[in-house]
Amino acid sequence: MRRTSRDIRTANRSEVLRRIIARSPASRQELAAATGLSLATVATLVGELLDLRMITEVGYEDSAGGRPRGLVAVDASGGVLIGVDIAETYVRVELFDLALTPRARDEQEMRPGENRPEQVVARVVAGVGAVVARAGEAASRVLGIGVGVPGQIDRDRGVCAYAANWDWHEVPLLELLAEHLAHPLYLDNPLRACTVAELWFGAARGREDAVVVNLGTGVGAGLALGGGLHRGVSNSAGEWGHTTLVPDGRPCHCGNHGCVEAYAGAPGIMRSLRELDPGSPLLHPEDQTATIDALARGVAARDPVALEVVRITAGHLGTGIADLVNLLNPEVVVLSSWVAATLGEPLLDEVRKAVGRYALGRPFAATEIVLSPVPTDPVCLGAATFALEGALRSAGRRPAHRTAPPVRRSAPSP
Amino acid sequence: MRRTSRDIRTANRSEVLRRIIARSPASRQELAAATGLSLATVATLVGELLDLRMITEVGYEDSAGGRPRGLVAVDASGGVLIGVDIAETYVRVELFDLALTPRARDEQEMRPGENRPEQVVARVVAGVGAVVARAGEAASRVLGIGVGVPGQIDRDRGVCAYAANWDWHEVPLLELLAEHLAHPLYLDNPLRACTVAELWFGAARGREDAVVVNLGTGVGAGLALGGGLHRGVSNSAGEWGHTTLVPDGRPCHCGNHGCVEAYAGAPGIMRSLRELDPGSPLLHPEDQTATIDALARGVAARDPVALEVVRITAGHLGTGIADLVNLLNPEVVVLSSWVAATLGEPLLDEVRKAVGRYALGRPFAATEIVLSPVPTDPVCLGAATFALEGALRSAGRRPAHRTAPPVRRSAPSP
Numbered sequence: 001m002r003r004t005s006r007d008i009r010t011a012n013r014s015e016v017l018r019r020i021i022a023r024s025p026a027s028r029q030e031l032a033a034a035t036g037l038s039l040a041t042v043a044t045l046v047g048e049l050l051d052l053r054m055i056t057e058v059g060y061e062d063s064a065g066g067r068p069r070g071l072v073a074v075d076a077s078g079g080v081l082i083g084v085d086i087a088e089t090y091v092r093v094e095l096f097d098l099a100l101t102p103r104a105r106d107e108q109e110m111r112p113g114e115n116r117p118e119q120v121v122a123r124v125v126a127g128v129g130a131v132v133a134r135a136g137e138a139a140s141r142v143l144g145i146g147v148g149v150p151g152q153i154d155r156d157r158g159v160c161a162y163a164a165n166w167d168w169h170e171v172p173l174l175e176l177l178a179e180h181l182a183h184p185l186y187l188d189n190p191l192r193a194c195t196v197a198e199l200w201f202g203a204a205r206g207r208e209d210a211v212v213v214n215l216g217t218g219v220g221a222g223l224a225l226g227g228g229l230h231r232g233v234s235n236s237a238g239e240w241g242h243t244t245l246v247p248d249g250r251p252c253h254c255g256n257h258g259c260v261e262a263y264a265g266a267p268g269i270m271r272s273l274r275e276l277d278p279g280s281p282l283l284h285p286e287d288q289t290a291t292i293d294a295l296a297r298g299v300a301a302r303d304p305v306a307l308e309v310v311r312i313t314a315g316h317l318g319t320g321i322a323d324l325v326n327l328l329n330p331e332v333v334v335l336s337s338w339v340a341a342t343l344g345e346p347l348l349d350e351v352r353k354a355v356g357r358y359a360l361g362r363p364f365a366a367t368e369i370v371l372s373p374v375p376t377d378p379v380c381l382g383a384a385t386f387a388l389e390g391a392l393r394s395a396g397r398r399p400a401h402r403t404a405p406p407v408r409r410s411a412p413s414p
Numbered sequence: 415m416r417r418t419s420r421d422i423r424t425a426n427r428s429e430v431l432r433r434i435i436a437r438s439p440a441s442r443q444e445l446a447a448a449t450g451l452s453l454a455t456v457a458t459l460v461g462e463l464l465d466l467r468m469i470t471e472v473g474y475e476d477s478a479g480g481r482p483r484g485l486v487a488v489d490a491s492g493g494v495l496i497g498v499d500i501a502e503t504y505v506r507v508e509l510f511d512l513a514l515t516p517r518a519r520d521e522q523e524m525r526p527g528e529n530r531p532e533q534v535v536a537r538v539v540a541g542v543g544a545v546v547a548r549a550g551e552a553a554s555r556v557l558g559i560g561v562g563v564p565g566q567i568d569r570d571r572g573v574c575a576y577a578a579n580w581d582w583h584e585v586p587l588l589e590l591l592a593e594h595l596a597h598p599l600y601l602d603n604p605l606r607a608c609t610v611a612e613l614w615f616g617a618a619r620g621r622e623d624a625v626v627v628n629l630g631t632g633v634g635a636g637l638a639l640g641g642g643l644h645r646g647v648s649n650s651a652g653e654w655g656h657t658t659l660v661p662d663g664r665p666c667h668c669g670n671h672g673c674v675e676a677y678a679g680a681p682g683i684m685r686s687l688r689e690l691d692p693g694s695p696l697l698h699p700e701d702q703t704a705t706i707d708a709l710a711r712g713v714a715a716r717d718p719v720a721l722e723v724v725r726i727t728a729g730h731l732g733t734g735i736a737d738l739v740n741l742l743n744p745e746v747v748v749l750s751s752w753v754a755a756t757l758g759e760p761l762l763d764e765v766r767k768a769v770g771r772y773a774l775g776r777p778f779a780a781t782e783i784v785l786s787p788v789p790t791d792p793v794c795l796g797a798a799t800f801a802l803e804g805a806l807r808s809a810g811r812r813p814a815h816r817t818a819p820p821v822r823r824s825a826p827s828p
Contacts (some may be wrong), residue, residue: 007450008422034423152776163777209647221741226640232743233623234780239740242774244733247660256772319658326653327635328736329646356669360656362566362575366648 009045009394011228012037016045017054017074017392018200021099024073025058046072052391053078054098074099079143079391082131082183083384084124085190085377086149088165088217091120093127094380095135098143100201100388102376104134115166117176123178142183143391146383148190149173150218155235158187164253184394186386190214191238193382194223194336194372202334202374209330213240213321213374215339217288219261221324222336239246241265245320261388263316266292266339272312277305292342299346310343313349318354325359325367336372344371423459424807425642426451430459431468431488431806432614435513438487439472452650460486466805467492470514471749493557493805496545496597497798498538499604499791500563502579502631505534507541508794509549512557514615515800516790518549524795529580531590539594556597557805560797562604563587564632569649572601578667579631598808600800604628605652607796608750608786609636609643614799616748616788623744626786627654627735629753631702633675635738655679659734680706680753687727705757713760724757725764732768739773739781750786758785 012035019027019034026034032042039221049055056075060068061390076097085092086112095104108123114285124147151163158174174187195204195212204224212222221240223230230237240253241261249258250271261266266288273283273291282298282305286289298306321333333355335348352369359367374381418735426449433448434440440448446456463469463486470489474482490511500505502524509518522537522551538561546553553682565577571772572588588601609618609626618624618638626636635654637644644651656668662683676682687697687705696712696719712720735747747769749762766783773781788795 209644223742225644226642229638230639230742231624232777232780233745234743234776236777236780237741237743238776239743239774239777242740243737244772245661247733254774319661323657323737324741326656327651327741328637328644329648329651329653331647356660360650360653360668363646363650363653366646366650383428 008138012041013045013048013392014389016042017049017388020072020176021074021200022048024099024408025061025071026073027061027063027069027071029063029069045363053187054391076101079141080137081143081384081387081391082145083193083194083377083380083387084127084145084147085379085380085383086120086124086147087190087379088150089129091123092377092380093124093131094377094384096381096384098388100381100384102380104131106134108132108251111189117168117171117173117178121173121176124177128181139182144184144186144387145181146186146188146193146390146405147173147177148193148379148383150190152190152236153187158185158292160187184387184390186381186383186390188233188386189238190379190382191220191222192229192231192235193380193386194378195224195238195382196389197374197378197382197383198222198334198336198372199224199227199229201381202218202336202372202378203332203370204334207331209322209328210332210334211321211328211330212334212336213317213324213340214337215264215317215335216337217266225327225328234305236360240320240324243320243323245316260320264313264320269295269313269339273305273309276308276312280305280344282306289338292339296342296344299343307346310347314350315354317351318356319358321351321369322355322358322364325355325363329363330367332368332370334370334372336374336378340371359384426455427459427462427806429514429805430456431463431802434463434469434486435488435614436619437474438513439485440487441475441477441483441485443477443483468805490515493555494549494551495801495805496542496556496559496789496800497607497794497796497801498559498561499607499793499797500538500561501604501793502564505537505541506791506794507545508537508791508798509545509551510795510798512802514795514798516794518545520544520548521735531582531585531587535587535590535594537694538591542595548813558598558600558801559591560600560607560800560804561587561591561600562602562607562793562797564604566650567601567603569601571600574601575773598801600797600804602797602800603649603652604644604793604796605634605636606643606649607794607800608792609638609652609794609796610794610799610803611748611788612636612748612786613638613641613643615795616750616786616792617746617782617784618748621745623742624746624748625735625738625742625744626748626750627731627738627754628751629678629749630751631680633679633740637742639742654734654738657734657737659730674730674734678727678734683709683723683727683753687719687723690722690726690802694719696720703752706753710756710758713757724761727757727770728761728764731765732770733772735765735783736772736778738768739769740778743777744781746782746784748784748786750788750792754785 028042055072058071058073063069074230078098081096091108106127152161154161160171160173198204198212210224214220220238222238242259245260246258250262252259252262262296282294295306305334442456446453469486472485472487477483492512495510497508505522507520520541547549566575568575570572574585574587628634633655634652636652656673658672659674659719660672664676666673666676696708709720
């Protein structure tokens, strides 16, 4: 289906705000040039953003000989946004101003076995309370809360349909959260949050087609195609971690064998290390973070085992990324999440070499492969961006934006 | 980048015409409801299409109690479009009216070794002349010619950058054709032509996200994402045939090993047959078409070797398609091109089973897998659609649409 007029207006409003966030102050003329929209359209959209108090007039600039041009900038006082990163071992909450600059941060540790939905919800609620208090904000100024949950998310129903690590099935998470949090809530998968963070603030900004390869405990490939997030028909696009890399290879927790994740996720990298050198001092059997940290230090010290593990991992990743490059012909492939951040440039160099071996010449020549430049937790940032996009979508729908925003309640689960 | 106002207007104009082609006659009110555009926008776009003489007023319908509503339909007399399918063994040319109904057809055989650019161009020119004569049309009524060429196409320069089967490098095909054909010319890859044919007239129509798996001598996966063709940054998206399926597997002509194409392309299927039963009477060593035909007849007769070859082929395809389903979460996967058409339902059934074994449950449940319903040569149809889209893009640009349209000349090759 073509997008409706409302979709297009919302997308254009997002794009104008994104440009203003990227470079403030800005004139309507600059925004028209940067977006390709007409000056009249930009003026209308800027007016809507002013009405929403998301931006503000900040003065004038001289234009050569002509009338002085009005400048606008993000209205840092217009409200705040909260992003939540729910992970297997922690719940991280960050509060941002409307320019998506972090203002306060909280991290709650999740103890092993502490994984019932009510326990996770309690951590989120405590974290939200903590960042609002720390930032010295009134709760009424929170325009929305975005929440990243590792699992298959049904956004329409606000339900976590499945989360493998916690064995969650059909958990009505949005409803559980809404019992405690009277703000618009936006639930999604961390992979999509990271991808949106790259689109708005990272290596995918201004790019038509980008792939965000997420390397953590799990592995995924967030797709930013045509300048926007590609979700797929049931919001599960990006499950690249369960692409078969080695037929009849290592078993994967998804039930298949030889998946990318079984080789390039942190536990897979640990297994490669164990296979290469079972007694390696780099190996911390119960601690992924400590092992990946030790590998990074080993690479820096030119430890041959560490170098070989990175080379093996990059070889697997490179085969898989070459397939993505051939299939999607993206402008940029971004390596994101904590494993990529920890192993850094040495991993990137080996991945580039491996992709070059397997990809076709023409798409490979057209693709940059980079580390994520996002300096903060990309899941919190992306989740807060979902909340910002939600607030933009609601523009013109709410009768008065200063009244308490409605809570988006999900339907009760069956 | 967001799309510009011009892009959006062109896309909306295409969408309105597509709806009119799908169901004529139509009222502006029906078109507004079907597209989600405002009635005012639809009225403007319909006016542009009337000015272009692509559609025509065909009367009125009563609306319950209100004013009679004007109806429009495709103007079959508004001009004709030509689609060309250049393949390794033939050049097929079809002439269509503006509703994309075939009106005339020509096929020129290419003899083995007859593969120099001038020889191919001569076949195309002869075919175009033949279909124009056969349809009894004046050459001036041809609004555009779309040409599908198997290779890497640089559309901006009108150059075939690389065609493996003919060892073409940097062939300035558009320029060579324009020396003989004074019509707007649109060059692209057959994979993209097939995908556009499915988008406008086939199983991807009205779908947000579709994958068109092309099974012929070569193998590819055309991507229709967000309701439009996904080209990638250098127009090479869809090179799924060179995804690694079996590490260190069969050699592929791309230089790698174990590519999907080495198992699921017609020569790969022949190799599977030869490996299973070297003396099989189904095998016609030098003739792909005869072998695939014999396999299809063997399957119909429950020949165990034929059944096993289809099962093996579907197993390889299923692994690869499962990865596409996981990554892209499409609404529909379409099996297209001559191998899919010849092996038909028995292949489809086995592919569905294999995808179900390897794909994740949630995206698999959301995806239909179907055979292409396009009844004519999809490359000719898609190439003619490129010409139609080109004519729509030029709307409002040409001072008078009844004068001879300008030839799109490519820059000379270096």
